[in-house]
Amino acid sequence: MTDENKYEKASFAAGCFWGVEEAFRCLNGVISTTVGYMGGVTDNPTYNDVCSGTTGHAETVEVTFDPKIISYGDLLNVFWQKHDPTTLNRQGPDIGDQYRSVIFYYNENQKKLAESSKEKLQESSEYDREIVTQIIPAPKFYPAENYHQQYLMKRGKKSCRF
Numbered sequence: 001m002t003d004e005n006k007y008e009k010a011s012f013a014a015g016c017f018w019g020v021e022e023a024f025r026c027l028n029g030v031i032s033t034t035v036g037y038m039g040g041v042t043d044n045p046t047y048n049d050v051c052s053g054t055t056g057h058a059e060t061v062e063v064t065f066d067p068k069i070i071s072y073g074d075l076l077n078v079f080w081q082k083h084d085p086t087t088l089n090r091q092g093p094d095i096g097d098q099y100r101s102v103i104f105y106y107n108e109n110q111k112k113l114a115e116s117s118k119e120k121l122q123e124s125s126e127y128d129r130e131i132v133t134q135i136i137p138a139p140k141f142y143p144a145e146n147y148h149q150q151y152l153m154k155r156g157k158k159s160c161r162f
Contacts, residue, residue: 007031008067010075011038011104011138013058014083015091017148021061022157023082025150029070033150034062036143038104039136047145050098058100062141072110076117079103085121086129101131104138111135 014020017035025033037045040057050057063075083091085101103118105111114135122131143149 006066007064009106010063010065010072010110011060011141012079013038013060013100013102014079015099016094017059017061017144020082021150023078024061024063024075027070027078029066031064031066034143035148036060036062036141038139038141039102045142047148053096053098057098058102059098060104060141072113073117076114080117080121085131085133086127088132101133103133103135105135106138
């Protein structure tokens with residue numbers, strides 16, 4: 001069995017992918033992170049394509065993780081804490097469907113865990129508005145251009161707040 005066979009993938013869209021990637025990249029048990037685009041209709045989109053609002057893609061972080069070290073549930077907790085899941089097609093000053101909140105699941109267990117965590121969060125008193133996060137099957141992932149990968153780390157930053 002190769003090391004790759006023991007790892008799993010998870011993909012999350014929660015606004016601008018730079019800060020979301022940094023939140024996952026630093027976690028013990030995360031093997032790698034890649035920023036890119038998912039959920040749209042355009043093959044091989046570029047950043048400019050996605051920003052045009054015509055592709056249907058969301059800025060997404062693909063996380064490869066070791067489930068023996070970090071659980072999918074732990075990743076879901078980071079996802080929920082990293083953004084406001086009650087804003088439709090927006091995170092902070094970023095507006096457009098490319099900034100929507102989405103959990104892309106790879107198997108039925110991930111779907112079940114994502115739905116359960118969303119339901120529990122909605123029933124809690126943390127948000128007074130409806131959580132609009134989509135939970136959908138993972139379509140093809142298109143990696144973003146190299147300059148977007150580990151963008152904040154390369155610049156010695158921990159967040160996008162300037």
